[in-house]
Amino acid sequence: MAASILRRSLLAPRCRAGDVAALHSGPSRRRAQAPGPIASGRRMGKSPAGERSVAPWVAVVGLEIHAQISSNSKLFSGSQVQFAAPPNSLVSFFDASLPGTLPALNRRCVEAAVMTGLALNCSINKKSLFDRKHYFYADLPAGYQITQQRLPVAVNGSLSYSLCVGGKKNQVVTRTVRIKQIQLEQDSGKSLHDDTRSQTLIDLNRAGVGLMEVVMEPDMSSGEEAAAAVRELQLILQTLGSSQAIMAEGQLRVDANVSVHHPGEALGVRTEVKNINSARFLARAIDYEIQRQIKELENGGTVINETRAFDYKLGCTIPMRDKEGKQDYRFMPEPNLPPLILCDNKSLPANTNHQHVVNIDWIRERLPDLPSVRRVKLVEQYGILPEHSFTLLNEDGLMEFFENVVRQTQMNPKKVIGWILNVMLGYLKQHNLTVQESPVSSLFLADLLNLLERGTISSSAAKQVLEELWKAEGKTPLQIVEEKKLELIQDQQELEQICQAVVEGHQEEVMEIKKGNPKVLNKLIGLVQRTTRGRADPVLVKQILEKRLSQ
Amino acid sequence: MRKCRGGRMWILRFGRYLRGAPSGGASYWGGLFPGRRFTQAASGGSDGRQEAAGDPRRRGRVYQNPTWQHVEQRPLPEKKVTVEVLDHLERLALVDFRNWEGVQRLEKAIQFADQLHAVNTEGVEPMDSVLEDRCLYLREDNITEGNCTEELLQNARETVEEYFVAPPGNIPLPKLEERDTFLQVSE
Numbered sequence: 046m047a048a049s050i051l052r053r054s055l056l057a058p059r060c061r062a063g064d065v066a067a068l069h070s071g072p073s074r075r076r077a078q079a080p081g082p083i084a085s086g087r088r089m090g091k092s093p094a095g096e097r098s099v100a101p102w103v104a105v106v107g108l109e110i111h112a113q114i115s116s117n118s119k120l121f122s123g124s125q126v127q128f129a130a131p132p133n134s135l136v137s138f139f140d141a142s143l144p145g146t147l148p149a150l151n152r153r154c155v156e157a158a159v160m161t162g163l164a165l166n167c168s169i170n171k172k173s174l175f176d177r178k179h180y181f182y183a184d185l186p187a188g189y190q191i192t193q194q195r196l197p198v199a200v201n202g203s204l205s206y207s208l209c210v211g212g213k214k215n216q217v218v219t220r221t222v223r224i225k226q227i228q229l230e231q232d233s234g235k236s237l238h239d240d241t242r243s244q245t246l247i248d249l250n251r252a253g254v255g256l257m258e259v260v261m262e263p264d265m266s267s268g269e270e271a272a273a274a275v276r277e278l279q280l281i282l283q284t285l286g287s288s289q290a291i292m293a294e295g296q297l298r299v300d301a302n303v304s305v306h307h308p309g310e311a312l313g314v315r316t317e318v319k320n321i322n323s324a325r326f327l328a329r330a331i332d333y334e335i336q337r338q339i340k341e342l343e344n345g346g347t348v349i350n351e352t353r354a355f356d357y358k359l360g361c362t363i364p365m366r367d368k369e370g371k372q373d374y375r376f377m378p379e380p381n382l383p384p385l386i387l388c389d390n391k392s393l394p395a396n397t398n399h400q401h402v403v404n405i406d407w408i409r410e411r412l413p414d415l416p417s418v419r420r421v422k423l424v425e426q427y428g429i430l431p432e433h434s435f436t437l438l439n440e441d442g443l444m445e446f447f448e449n450v451v452r453q454t455q456m457n458p459k460k461v462i463g464w465i466l467n468v469m470l471g472y473l474k475q476h477n478l479t480v481q482e483s484p485v486s487s488l489f490l491a492d493l494l495n496l497l498e499r500g501t502i503s504s505s506a507a508k509q510v511l512e513e514l515w516k517a518e519g520k521t522p523l524q525i526v527e528e529k530k531l532e533l534i535q536d537q538q539e540l541e542q543i544c545q546a547v548v549e550g551h552q553e554e555v556m557e558i559k560k561g562n563p564k565v566l567n568k569l570i571g572l573v574q575r576t577t578r579g580r581a582d583p584v585l586v587k588q589i590l591e592k593r594l595s596q
Numbered sequence: 597m598r599k600c601r602g603g604r605m606w607i608l609r610f611g612r613y614l615r616g617a618p619s620g621g622a623s624y625w626g627g628l629f630p631g632r633r634f635t636q637a638a639s640g641g642s643d644g645r646q647e648a649a650g651d652p653r654r655r656g657r658v659y660q661n662p663t664w665q666h667v668e669q670r671p672l673p674e675k676k677v678t679v680e681v682l683d684h685l686e687r688l689a690l691v692d693f694r695n696w697e698g699v700q701r702l703e704k705a706i707q708f709a710d711q712l713h714a715v716n717t718e719g720v721e722p723m724d725s726v727l728e729d730r731c732l733y734l735r736e737d738n739i740t741e742g743n744c745t746e747e748l749l750q751n752a753r754e755t756v757e758e759y760f761v762a763p764p765g766n767i768p769l770p771k772l773e774e775r776d777t778f779l780q781v782s783e
Contacts, residue, residue, distance in 0.1 A: 380725050
């Protein structure tokens, strides 16, 4: 018991993701190499004090993204990959870097990287190399990380992403960012910094897990664009299954290189914002850094090339203290791994065991539909708006839910999408639930929409039924409608009686209408609805009232 | 490689370390010293193994005696290592050169290794490993290891629960100014 309490108290710092200590995760923090803009920070210093530049600032944003490969075992060892396992339980002798152990490359990890490279329009290198990148840190027992510095597995790709612009955010624009390379590399272990006892606890469960580092060229110019690009990459990885890409579990870690300059001039000095582990803060962290640099330069200061961390509590970036001066990684070829050779249908060796080769063409033929293709299909097939197709894909499982409902209802998909996005999604967000956790199944929603479509109930009654369905008592929509007596009044006579009563009780309004103010009619319709508790067909009520009033 | 009298140098030619053409043929340990890359066999050879059979100096697949080639050596400039580099090396390697004698030994070592520059490697693709034309074995994605926390932690000087305990963060060497080292005096 005492032990488990101790563990909890030790684990606590990990949860506070904003702490600088907790931000120290993964090997990404020591990366210095990136597209290198040239210094121009002095420019502002030369201009006389007080004189402000009129030209607008342009921000340049490049991203390095580490995606954890979804695999059973690690990149070079046969130990299990699993989140939140007991400390040091998923560690082989190789992961702990015991002498005499050797790496054995996991085929699944290679395939995941090739698949991702193909989905991002990369050229796949049929020969790629492994290198050692050296640095000292307690969660890296070997003193080096095996990565692909010289010749990565995939190069020269592109990623198209879309974002909503305009005042109402209803205009979808598509942009493209170039992918410089995708490289395979090992993850490091995790350090838990226990400041009170002045020690670091090391858990090597994550040490050696396979990562794909996706390096994007600095083709973006705002936090919003970067966030949209990362979201699209996340969807692609999840569609491929090459990474689960769950940011909260550290499976997708983003480093952003940010600089600002005036158009037509050399790029500014860049800073690197490290380990942004939350989709929510990605755009904010980058935009903060852009604004900070502009402010710094406009006040006559300079931007220094440094590594910064985003503090989500303070909402700002702060310099990281972990390295002084430039790191010397002393890259060298990994002597224990020959080059990784991939083949295609043409170069497939005749008499080899197919389990020991990775065939690029075979993987290409089996690529699933990517999110961009799925969106186009949704728009074409159901006639929905492009922005709706984005929402359907952005929520995990929502597209499937929508398609299931459409399949089981006579309602036009264009009307179904309104119920899904406005009503269902609203409920889910309000209760902080995922689509899978929805208490209302697609079948029940389809039943409900069928009742609405057939004119059995009004749309306000349908909303009432949905509220009841949400309580998840297992009743069908029809049962609820019957129990609550929510069917529309089909009896013409009954409706006419109610309308008559309303007209008689509101002579003032009737006079208004007769004077030529037809808008007041809506008030009368509303009164009828109130009397019937929403059970009257508004179209029918309108007809009856108009008939009465014209008499 | 060995230094000889008279400032001249002899180079032991490890065939593939100084290969002249993209690797081919040799695919077994015998390929370590494929004959065609030796001076004598430079012309026309196509496969190390084939030649090995006909080469009287070889028994099995490995040469019995090294072959040598004389290379004209230009005098190399003396290597001087700056204080900055020394400081950098001490940090990286966590070694202490202790005194100027230690530094001189380092400079001599560098000069000795620099002799390699005397070899003309123009047009020769560098070789990383003698295994570079071997097939990289790909493992199936199965869980075969792990679950040995206790054994692993036996190596640790200090543990808490199932964690290794390390000092807080990195403990870098103090800066040159703060360090008690002979490098300061020399500046």
